[in-house]
Amino acid sequence: MECTKCDQPAVMHAAYSGTHLCETHFRESVERRVRKRVREDDLLPASATPADPVTWVIGLSGGKDSTVLAQILAETFESDPRVELVALSIHEGIEEYRDESLEAARELVADLDVEHVTVEYEAEYGVRMDEVAAEDPLGMAPCAYCGVFRRDVLSKYADDLDADILLTGHNLDDEAETALMNVLEGDVSQMAKHFDASLGPFPERQAEPAFVPRAKPLRDVPEKEVALYAHLFDVPSHIAECPHAEESFRGEIQDLLLSLEDAHPGTRHSILAGYEELAKMAAERYRGEKTPELVSCSTCGAPTTGDRCRKCQLLDAVGTE
Ligand code: SF4
Ligand code: ZN
Numbered sequence: 001m002e003c004t005k006c007d008q009p010a011v012m013h014a015a016y017s018g019t020h021l022c023e024t025h026f027r028e029s030v031e032r033r034v035r036k037r038v039r040e041d042d043l044l045p046a047s048a049t050p051a052d053p054v055t056w057v058i059g060l061s062g063g064k065d066s067t068v069l070a071q072i073l074a075e076t077f078e079s080d081p082r083v084e085l086v087a088l089s090i091h092e093g094i095e096e097y098r099d100e101s102l103e104a105a106r107e108l109v110a111d112l113d114v115e116h117v118t119v120e121y122e123a124e125y126g127v128r129m130d131e132v133a134a135e136d137p138l139g140m141a142p143c144a145y146c147g148v149f150r151r152d153v154l155s156k157y158a159d160d161l162d163a164d165i166l167l168t169g170h171n172l173d174d175e176a177e178t179a180l181m182n183v184l185e186g187d188v189s190q191m192a193k194h195f196d197a198s199l200g201p202f203p204e205r206q207a208e209p210a211f212v213p214r215a216k217p218l219r220d221v222p223e224k225e226v227a228l229y230a231h232l233f234d235v236p237s238h239i240a241e242c243p244h245a246e247e248s249f250r251g252e253i254q255d256l257l258l259s260l261e262d263a264h265p266g267t268r269h270s271i272l273a274g275y276e277e278l279a280k281m282a283a284e285r286y287r288g289e290k291t292p293e294l295v296s297c298s299t300c301g302a303p304t305t306g307d308r309c310r311k312c313q314l315l316d317a318v319g320t321e
Contacts, residue, residue: 053081053083058087062237064226069169078112102118124153170216174223
């Protein structure tokens with residue numbers, strides 16, 4: 001099959017847009033979607049200047065999504081003095097799995113010449129996820145601990161690194177899954193938070209000034225295309241699943257979405273478009289009303305709604321601090 005835009009052989013078929021693309025046009029198409037998100041989400045505000053650049057901290061796990069995003073952003077903005085890019089990696093204490101993915105992350109940043117900071121749960125909190133998962137004092141899924149620690153590391157380091165925005169490599173499939181999960185769980189306040197934290201226009205995205213705003217510039221690109229991009233353009237990345245991953249509901253939604261997409265190409269795009277609109281309406285409705293006031297955690301000082309933050313409570317349970 002030939003490329004829809006030229007006479008070169010196609011490397012991919014996008015059923016949702018009815019196009020076949022050759023390597024060159026595929027590359028162009030992925031990069032154009034990322035640049036469009038950067039523009040539309042106003043990640044490079046007019047206030048950024050060479051003397052006062054905007055700092056993007058990108059969460060770099062070493063998996064294909066974060067490495068592809070880092071590579072595209074680093075190459076697109078490498079000679080733009082208004083942007084400073086810093087890569088932030090986290091080692092949760094998951095032997096082998098994270099050792100290998102951080103190897104990919106290091107290889108990538110060495111190629112790109114980007115500042116790279118790595119934080120370990122062990123150094124930060126005195127815990128390793130392999131042990132937390134084995135002991136599991138609260139009888140929860142390992143991800144329930146890990147997610148709280150990760151959020152804490154990300155906001156703390158985003159702050160330390162003077163981040164204006166925290167970028168993550170969520171792709172279209174991830175976002176459509178989350179959207180569908182929130183809808184099926186009936187969690188409208190979660191939708192509102194989602195909008196305030198990562199979807200709204202950047203300058204207004206600070207309804208909670210205690211948190212650095214997030215952005216997901218890869219969210220228009222389906223997972224398969226991210227994987228193809230990494231493969232075709234030799235982006236170092238580690239493809240494996242965390243041994244503690246256990247999100248069964250997400251897995252079900254993932255299967256459902258893939259079969260819907262097969263039967264009705266474009267489903268993920270329409271779910272996401274509708275969800276973002278709904279999330280915006282929910283944010284307007286809930287803002288200020290459902291958000292309890294934030295105070296500082298009495299142990300670590302992180303913003304929280306109670307006396308002590310969730311991370312400090314979990315650290316107590318796993319027997320540190
Ligand atoms: Fe942590 Fe769960 Fe992700 Fe593994 S899958 S890194 S345990 S959040
Ligand atoms: Zn705390």
